[in-house]
Amino acid sequence: QIEGKPQPQFSWFKDDQPLAEGNRFATQYDIPSKTIFLTIAGAREDDSGTYRLVAQNPSGQEETSCDVKVDVNQPNIDQRSFVPQKAFDKLEKQLSRPNNVISGVDQSSFFNQDLFRPFDERHIKHPSAIVGGEDSDAAMPISAPRVLTPLRPLSTPEGEAVLLTAQVEGYPLPQFTWIHDNQPIMASNRVTSHYDMLTKRCYLQIIDSRPSDAGTYELIAENPAGQDRTRTELTIVPVSKIDQTGYVPYDKFSTLEFKPRIPNELRSGVDASPFVSGEIFRLLEAKPVNEYFIPEDEQKVSIDVLVPLKPAVAQEGQPVMLTTKIRGRPTPQFTWLRNNQPILESNRVQTYYDFPSETLVLEISEILPHDAGNYTVVAENPKTGERVETSAPLTVRGDTTSIDNTAFVAPDAFRTLEASSPLRAVMGESGVDTNSYLNPEILRTLDQTKQKPTDTPEKKQAVSAPKVITPLQPVKCNEGQPINFTAKVEGNPQPTFTWFKNDQPIQESNRFWSHYDIPSKTVLLQITDARPDDNGTYVLLAENPLGRDQTQSTVNVTSGPRVDTNAFVAPEKFAAFDQQYGPNVPTQSGVDTTPFVQPERFAQLEVKAPAPTRQEMQQPEAPKVVTPLQPIQVNEGSPALLQATIVGKPTPNFVWMKDGAPLAASNRLRTRYDIGTKQVLLQINDARPQDAG
Structure with missing residues (x-):
């Protein structure tokens, strides 16, 4: 029995080594009687030793110890005497054991069973009586375990805590075994179980529930007088990993939550009635x-x-x-x-x-x-x-593209064109569609009025087959840089252009973009973010009803490290950080690993806790890892997310380490601590090989 305010924290030691809680070791502190219990199920020879209990709170510390010896020569039977030993003196002298020896198991009794009947009617004290003292009148007869309140079916969202409870009585105190889908459950830092002797309730707690926790759970209670069991179903509802933070505060919906839906008459079709009145x-x-x-x-x-x-x-x-x-x-x-x-x-x-x-x-x-x-x-x-x-x-x-739609000519000037111009035919062709919506010949008269008026009539341009004036040029670039192909092609009527790569048509996408500039007769193909698989032979095919022409070129993309060399801050801003190099700097072969900026200038990647409240200081709890970090494997260039669940009062400070060294903050690394879920997160954008560790 140990008392103290605030309530102490208890630690068990065996031979000066911390005792880890498991399926054989369970401890419980009863607040009303201020009694702490350590239960060892199925004692073994290696359980012998010196057991020490340490109780501590902010005001001080107290401890007590005892020796435990497990006798392996005795059967695993409760040897406590129901009757004092002196009561058997007269019995031993009156009866003697038979002399004949019979093979097999000796089933003969050492004593006459009838002499024990007066003792069978006596009640045996319950352990709660021992807690209350020697004078306590609490007593219970021997009884088999009996389930008073069975387990109930439970459904909970993924990530929430699960608590299964059942009320069981029996004397001697039953041993409890939890079964999940016909497999015994092993205690861990995520799954714990205990039995409250006062309320006779057995608990199974699962924190941070997962889909694998769903299934059939069974509780078996047994003692020498018999056994009883109860079972139930647990359903885990998976939730999305998307950030579910509401754009609107939850209290905005308080008026909606408890309004029952008014039932409508049953009609066929889709129920369009609102769940909440407007x-x-x-x-x-x-x-x-x-x-x-x-x-x-x-x-x-x-x-x-x-x-x-x-x-x-x-x-x-x-x-x-x-x-x-x-x-x-x-x-x-x-x-x-x-x-x-x-x-x-x-x-x-x-x-x-x-x-x-x-x-x-x-x-x-x-x-x-x-x-x-x-x-x-x-x-x-x-x-x-x-x-x-x-x-x-x-x-x-209306939604439009990012093209500048400012009119060079007043819209009224096109009214005559819209009435007389036939609808444009739709043709399915590979490549980039450069057909004009209006006949370029019609627009030339408008261009003339914008420039310089003249009395000389314009000569009608002669029709001609497509002709490449300036061919494509070979391109060499580094990985990640843009690729620009340009060629000058003329022809009347205006040619249709098709791009090919390794004899395959190129489809326009967010990386491939093509454009034809009519005044300069220049056709452009732009490829953003060049990759090694962009290497190959590129062909531009120009054709109209009078003929066709083509030009080709090659692309050679050199692979290189994907390092973003764009400076977020002007280089001269770092002048104060540069180390002063003296005249006696030794020259060494190999790679110069001297940092350009002193490492201590960089701040550590940490999450600083807010100021503790008075309530947190009154009931402090040391940080405890509930869900540890898990090994992950990601592809280069993809984001990586490390997360762990840690509790503690006041809120702890968190510092991230990599290979034993503090992790410096950067624009690629982000960390935060979610107070609601007790999860600390580290997000690495654009993972690189040097991030492994």
Whole structure:
């Protein structure tokens, strides 16, 4: 029995070595009786030794020890006497053992069984009576284990803790065995079990549950009087590894959680009724930010629009902000409307009111076509009944590519062309489609008017077959650099261009891009981020109805280390860090490993804990690794993620080490500690061979 405040932490030692908890060793501290137990199931000869218990808390430390000897010559039977030894003196003298020797097992009794019947009716004290003292009246008869409350089926998300409980009674105290899918469960730092003698409950706790933990669990309780068992099913629901952090705080949904769905009449087809009534959603009302105290004599100010809303035009997919300045004391309540309909708050539409600048902002991220309309903000004071509003239209342009669509010629000039020009035929051809939507001949008259007018009529250009004026040139580059092929080709009508690599057509993609410049008659093929497999022979084929021509070239990509040499900071910024080289620097053969910047200048890759709270200081806990780091293998250039689960109070400081040395912070390495899940993460972007270790 050990007492202390705060509650001590207990450590068991055997022959001065820490005793690890396992399926044979279990310890429990009973708070009401202040008694700590160490249970060793199935004692063995190697369990003999000196056992020491150390109890410590911030106020001090206390310990106690004892010797345990396991006699291997005795059967594994409880040898404690039910009756004092002196009570058998008269029995031993009256009866003697028979002299005849019979082969086999001697089943004869040493004593007359009838003499023991008076003792069978006596009750045996329960271990709880020993805890209470010698005078305790608590007693229990011998009974086989009996399950009072069986295990219950359980379903839990992946990563959450699992707790299976069952209430079992029996004397002597039963031995408990947990079975998972017909296999015994071994205790570990993730799976623990204990039995509470006061409540008679047996617990199995699994932290950081995994899909492999699902299955059938069975608890077997047995003692010399018999056994009983109970079983249940555990279901682990897999969860996505994507960051599930909500864009909207969880308390925003508090009004929705406990609203039961109103049952509708049964109809065929798709149930389109909403799970939550639309009235439950709050209107998009602005909350004041940066609010500060206002003197009493300045609190009453009429609501007035200082700067009204202005019309806005936004590109589809881009963010947009609508702003207005409105003054009023006390602060008015703001409601946003679109086409006279209230706007519902979401993770895409947010509003706020900046008190010092009296500015109201409506922010829409990733604007969509249905966001277009007339926006109105209503400011009103519920106490005085004042109400003002301001409106402005918002126009959303359709999604277009990043090409500059600014017209060189006014759109009205093309009206005659659109009416007379036939529709363009669609032809499936390999390569890059460079066909013009309009006949270039028609546009030349417009180009003439933009330049210098002349009275001389333009000569009609003669038709000709494609002809390569400037052929392709061989290209040599390092891995990762861009490749640019250029060739000058003329022909009338304008040729169709097709690119081939090793006699195979090249399909346009995010790495291959082709373009034909009509004025300069230059065709371009650009390959971004060159790779060794880009090596080969490239052919440009130009053809029109009058003929064809081609040119070819080769590409040689030299493999090299994938090191990003682009400087994030100008080199002159590091002048203060450079080491001063003296005249007596010895020259050594091999690779110069002298660092350009002193290593101590780099900060360690660590996670600093926040300031501890008073509650954490009152109940401190040493850091404990719940889920250790796991070995991983990744491909070069891919991201790597190391994670471990660590608990402790106050929140520990974390420092990452690689091959025994502190890991320096860089723009490729990121680390953080998630207080909710107790997980510390290290993310390595663009893994390299030197990251192994």
